[in-house]
Amino acid sequence: MTLRTMLTLSTAMAGLVFANAAGAAEYRIGITQNNVGVDSYQTTYDKSFKEAVEANDAVEAVVLDAGGDVARQIAQIEDLIQQQVQAIIIWPTNGEAVIPAVRKAHNAGIPVIVTNSNIAEAGFDFVKSFSGPDNITQGSRSAEIMCDKFKEMGIETTAQVVQISGQPGYTTAIERQKGFDDRLPEVCPDVTIVETQPGDWNREKSQKVMEAFLVKYDKIDGVYAGDDNMGVGALNAAKAAGREGIIFVGATNFAVGYEAMEKGEYWGSIYQSPVDDAKAALKTAIDVLDGKELPFLNYFDTPKITQDNMSDFTKPVF
Known part of the structure; x- marks a missing residue:
């Protein structure tokens, strides 16, 4: 199959239409993504989604990127409604703010699939299915990884932790923080989370956040970051300051x-593939259009990875 691209001008932004050049596609699906250029996960997701569309003769997709701008994403959803796509996939920039636009799609009879990061619960009635990771479980598993390491080190009664969360208002950030905050006291009740600050999924900002933590706190035993990009930013700050012995978990x-x-500088994380994420979103949209019964929360598994078991996992491509 040959890839055909053409420019689609809209009130939101220019987008690419990916389709089978041999003939009319059976399904026309629109997707508005969060912020493709912000990190390698989203860049790889975008590439994988386009490749999955290109490999499926039945699908044509209008691929848009909100660039992290809520207003732009809302305009993109409204534009996709006007284009009369048969399904809309949304990777929300903000789980609350996009609800009115998602409601418009629902009222127009267009099924909405949310990918990667869910919208707020108030919008669930307007969504057909969510495809992605269970972010609360991810945060919980990160807390377990950190607690187990503290116990191995014998500091589970005295350890102090700082947390670097993701983009404020972004459901993934909220849920991963909640999972960590709720689970850590259950498994290590004497560990203290001394402060949480957002890193906005950005390595450089997270490094600056960690620099401020290091000045403010003489004792930091662990750092939990909402993703490894931010976690490595924090690690870089600690290395530059000569602060050793800190356990980094992402x-x-x-x-x-x-x-x-x-x-040996970073202890553990949660294994999640953007390739699987993108393919799952497209498959969910196709299954919905085929009339298949799906669970509302259509999760894929994201296991723990640490220095102890990392040989069981392939190095991420992003």
Whole structure:
């Protein structure tokens, strides 16, 4: 199959239409993504989604990117409604703010599939299915990884932890923080989370956040980051300051996190593939259009990865 691209001008932004050039596709699906250029996970997701569409003769997709801008994403959803796509996949920039636009799609008879990061519960009635990871479980598993390491070190009664969360208002960030905050006191009740600050999924910002933590706190035993990109930013700050012995735990095991684990500098994370994420979103949309019964929360598994078991996992490509 040959890839055909053409520019689609809209009120939201220019997008690419990926289709089978041999003939009319059976399904026309629109997707508006969160922020493709912000990190390697989202870049790989975008590439994998386009490849999955290209490999499926039955599908044509209008692929849009909100660039992290809520207003742009809302305009993109409204534009996809006007284009009369048969299904809309949304990777929300903000789980609350997009609800009115998702409601418009629902009222127009267009099924909405949310990918990767869910919208707020108030919008669930307007969504056909969510496809992605269970982010609360990821946060819980990260807490367990950290607690187990503290117990191995014998500091589970005195350890102090700082947390670098993701983008404020973003459901994944909220859920991973909740999973960690709720689970850590259950497994290590004497460990203290002394402060949480957002890193916005950005390595450089997270490094600055960690630099401020290091100045403020003489004792930091662990760092939990909402993804490995931010976690490695924090690690870089600690290395530059000469602060050793800190246990770094993240989520969404990026290649940089995997490499830092190989060096013995970064302890653990949660293994999640953007390739699986993208393929699952497209499959969910097709299954919905085929009339298949799906669970509302259509999760894929994301296991723990640490220095102890990392040989069981392939190095991430993102």
